[in-house]
Amino acid sequence: MPTTNITLSLEIWRQKDSKAKGDFETYKLSNISTDMSFLEMLDVLNEQLTREGSDPVAFDHDCREGICGMCAAVINGIAHGPEPETTLCQLHMRHFDDGDTLVIEPFRSRAFPIHKDLVIDRSSLDRIIQAGGYTSVNTGGTPDGNSTPIPSATAELAMDAASCIGCGACVASCPNSAAMLFTGAKISQLSLLPQGQPERKERAMAMVTAMDKEGFGNCTNERECEAVCPQGISIRHIARMNREFVKASFFA
Amino acid sequence: MELKSNVPEGPLAEKWDNHRFSSKLVNPANRRKYSIIVVGTGLAGASASATLAEQGYEVETFCIQDSPRRAHSIAAQGGINAAKNYQNDGDSIQRLFYDTIKGGDFRSREANVYRLAQVSNSIIDQCVAQGVPFAREYGGTLANRSFGGAQVSRTFYARGQTGQQLLLGAYSALARQIKTGKVTMHTRKEMMELVLVDGKARGIVTRDIITGKLETYSADAVILATGGYGNAYFLSTNAMASNVTAAWRAHKKGAGFANPCFIQIHPTCIPVHGSFQSKLTLMSESLRNDGRVWVPKKPGDTRRPGSIPENERDYYLESKYPSFGNLVPRDVASRNAKEQCDDGKGVGTTNLAVYLDFAEAISRDGEATILKKYGNLFQMYEKITDSNPLHEPMMIYPAVHYTMGGLWVDYNLMTTIPGLFAIGECNFSDHGANRLGASALMQGLADGYFIIGTSIAGYLGSTEQDIVDNGHKQFSDAKKSVQDRIAKLLRSSEGGPAGKLTVDEIHKELGLLLWDHCGMARNKEGLEKALAELPAIQKKFWDNVYIPGTGEELNQSLERAGRLADFLEFAEIMILDALDRAESCGCHLREESQTEEHEAKRDDAGYSHVAVWEYQGEDGVPKLHKEQLLFETVTPSQRSYK
Numbered sequence: 001m002p003t004t005n006i007t008l009s010l011e012i013w014r015q016k017d018s019k020a021k022g023d024f025e026t027y028k029l030s031n032i033s034t035d036m037s038f039l040e041m042l043d044v045l046n047e048q049l050t051r052e053g054s055d056p057v058a059f060d061h062d063c064r065e066g067i068c069g070m071c072a073a074v075i076n077g078i079a080h081g082p083e084p085e086t087t088l089c090q091l092h093m094r095h096f097d098d099g100d101t102l103v104i105e106p107f108r109s110r111a112f113p114i115h116k117d118l119v120i121d122r123s124s125l126d127r128i129i130q131a132g133g134y135t136s137v138n139t140g141g142t143p144d145g146n147s148t149p150i151p152s153a154t155a156e157l158a159m160d161a162a163s164c165i166g167c168g169a170c171v172a173s174c175p176n177s178a179a180m181l182f183t184g185a186k187i188s189q190l191s192l193l194p195q196g197q198p199e200r201k202e203r204a205m206a207m208v209t210a211m212d213k214e215g216f217g218n219c220t221n222e223r224e225c226e227a228v229c230p231q232g233i234s235i236r237h238i239a240r241m242n243r244e245f246v247k248a249s250f251f252a
Numbered sequence: 253m254e255l256k257s258n259v260p261e262g263p264l265a266e267k268w269d270n271h272r273f274s275s276k277l278v279n280p281a282n283r284r285k286y287s288i289i290v291v292g293t294g295l296a297g298a299s300a301s302a303t304l305a306e307q308g309y310e311v312e313t314f315c316i317q318d319s320p321r322r323a324h325s326i327a328a329q330g331g332i333n334a335a336k337n338y339q340n341d342g343d344s345i346q347r348l349f350y351d352t353i354k355g356g357d358f359r360s361r362e363a364n365v366y367r368l369a370q371v372s373n374s375i376i377d378q379c380v381a382q383g384v385p386f387a388r389e390y391g392g393t394l395a396n397r398s399f400g401g402a403q404v405s406r407t408f409y410a411r412g413q414t415g416q417q418l419l420l421g422a423y424s425a426l427a428r429q430i431k432t433g434k435v436t437m438h439t440r441k442e443m444m445e446l447v448l449v450d451g452k453a454r455g456i457v458t459r460d461i462i463t464g465k466l467e468t469y470s471a472d473a474v475i476l477a478t479g480g481y482g483n484a485y486f487l488s489t490n491a492m493a494s495n496v497t498a499a500w501r502a503h504k505k506g507a508g509f510a511n512p513c514f515i516q517i518h519p520t521c522i523p524v525h526g527s528f529q530s531k532l533t534l535m536s537e538s539l540r541n542d543g544r545v546w547v548p549k550k551p552g553d554t555r556r557p558g559s560i561p562e563n564e565r566d567y568y569l570e571s572k573y574p575s576f577g578n579l580v581p582r583d584v585a586s587r588n589a590k591e592q593c594d595d596g597k598g599v600g601t602t603n604l605a606v607y608l609d610f611a612e613a614i615s616r617d618g619e620a621t622i623l624k625k626y627g628n629l630f631q632m633y634e635k636i637t638d639s640n641p642l643h644e645p646m647m648i649y650p651a652v653h654y655t656m657g658g659l660w661v662d663y664n665l666m667t668t669i670p671g672l673f674a675i676g677e678c679n680f681s682d683h684g685a686n687r688l689g690a691s692a693l694m695q696g697l698a699d700g701y702f703i704i705g706t707s708i709a710g711y712l713g714s715t716e717q718d719i720v721d722n723g724h725k726q727f728s729d730a731k732k733s734v735q736d737r738i739a740k741l742l743r744s745s746e747g748g749p750a751g752k753l754t755v756d757e758i759h760k761e762l763g764l765l766l767w768d769h770c771g772m773a774r775n776k777e778g779l780e781k782a783l784a785e786l787p788a789i790q791k792k793f794w795d796n797v798y799i800p801g802t803g804e805e806l807n808q809s810l811e812r813a814g815r816l817a818d819f820l821e822f823a824e825i826m827i828l829d830a831l832d833r834a835e836s837c838g839c840h841l842r843e844e845s846q847t848e849e850h851e852a853k854r855d856d857a858g859y860s861h862v863a864v865w866e867y868q869g870e871d872g873v874p875k876l877h878k879e880q881l882l883f884e885t886v887t888p889s890q891r892s893y894k
Contacts, residue, residue, distance in 0.1 A: 049800075056800060067416055090636070126430075134382070139299070140702075142374075142380070149393060156385075159410055163416070
């Protein structure tokens, strides 16, 4: 597709801080190259706002390679925008048309308070991992890496789950604000691997409990999370988490 | 400034063992009496925090992102080296050591590099035990691939997301210690200043990124794991927030800065395509296992790559370096790409790109095999460029990637400030003048999991120090200096934006100056020009930068301005260092010092040293110190990958 320049109308959620009441503001932006990434488009807007003496839009971003999981916004109702398996930073403006209106708002969930504009607090996800998303091994004294063979297919399946970038799009897109794809992916990864076996039951119980405590909802098979996940993580991992949880509640 | 490397006695292979035996220890019951600050949560910082907490110390860990899992180690794609010799292809600790020191063009310390190779195998075991899903063979054993600068297959990987998986492993170990309460995690807090009491590192001043509040923290030792300074160039493969601030603050308090001109320019990145561009994206070096690099033989050939017949293509790396071919080290690959483009054979709209072609590998192994190895990289490339590497060769060009230079450290990874340690990319220690692929992850985890624990015990066990808390005057003075600095940053914005420049505009100007004169090829004239032009950019920044908002709120422009202010000061020693090192070595090509075949020509008689810069005050000229490099077991040779 050849590069062109487009003009956009942006409706962006502006909120001064966590206590303020936010609202949408409209901005016109012209001369946007279709080769730009979505975040580069926001950079251009912010340079423009700065030169006008207005407050630039605060948004989280870091690696801009689709892997750190820091960038996050809902574009026209879809977390990370319209392209499948794409983070906001990897979304390019060639997917939009001249004259489009884009509504840009933060990931919304009771468990993700807004700090400012599009910047949110996702520490609730960290606390779920802290509840049990690890193997309890200290540094040193671990057996040789090849001492326990793991079938390639199992390692690949674990890797599918482990690829989660922790962005929270699953939560933002779920009508119940559930973090079950996030939690399921970690439980699934470790329950598939031999290294995760010793704490398998305790882990499932602890992580699900932590998830509930943070105020996330539950899965009702809407599959919205899977549809927006930048890593394409399947809801089969939620099913595995549920099995792990049930088994753990009976036998732990 | 005294540079005592503290390399232990004994034969190379026994130094680490001897050192661990002679080093002081801290009794397990006493460890809880010591507190340690760790700044940064990448591979080095997260692994160090977890390991020290497991050993019993009280750890306070800081990161600027919203979660420790975001650190830029996460973006490393290709893999991690270890001397396991699982492939039975002749690898050994000695060979990994030799490849690394040769790859670094004999500008690193033998003892440190040997120790790195020694602990490499334990890293793999540790990560497997954490549940890192490394790629496996069908029989269930760990898979390996090859990387540049080596003729053995020793790189372990998890698809093209190895850094992510290793970081999530270290992050999970850290999470476990946060849960136990042994690590107190501070997210979204940026280190603004280092605090010294009686000449020793005893704490830091931080700024809360959400509220702007300045806070002070005290400890018995401070560890910096704050990464590299590639973002000095504005455009690099680093994350947007990667910066030199913590290291530079430490430098201004007395920590020597080593080899600042050693900057790795990575050969396989997506080329620059517009002035709006905010960062460059790396395509893993592992692609060179199967991709063939070429340009049209005829300069100015604008035909589509598919229309250029085989006999009109120049596979220049394969013809020039028959034994390593497309897998020459990064510095060699980058320089050759530049040379081809300088000769007018570059491709793409800017003529600043070469092809990386998978057609032969696809016809040999099939699409499915190639996609299994590189699927996510191909996808990423297509997202950015709108072109599918299965059907059309990738276009690549070198970009700033990794900084081998960093805070000078001794064998214990301690800087010239007692009690201040630097680990991971933040230090200079292991990669000399060029880092081999898949060695950054190895070094970050070696430092954090297996080395820093010994160093911390050795330091605390042998150092008498008073109990100091953040009520001490040094803390309030340091906090005051940070307050003043923020006020100074905001001063030029008082009259509004008219006639002013944004932070990024000035950063781009600095980046261009460095790229043009202190980039892939350097010469005396250019470096002197850059040195002469730098003060004007510094002045422009302090007189004319416009930063909206205040210091007492979430203010991303202010964050960037603070980091740019440090890059602007730091750039001076980068250029001075490149100017002083009149030889070529590794990544550092001085055009005056080349072989007849345009390879980097070292001058061992004049420059077999680590160049360490000492800060001399606002108006002082930075002072150069030298740590001579002594090679007891290897003989520095002219590198040849032919």
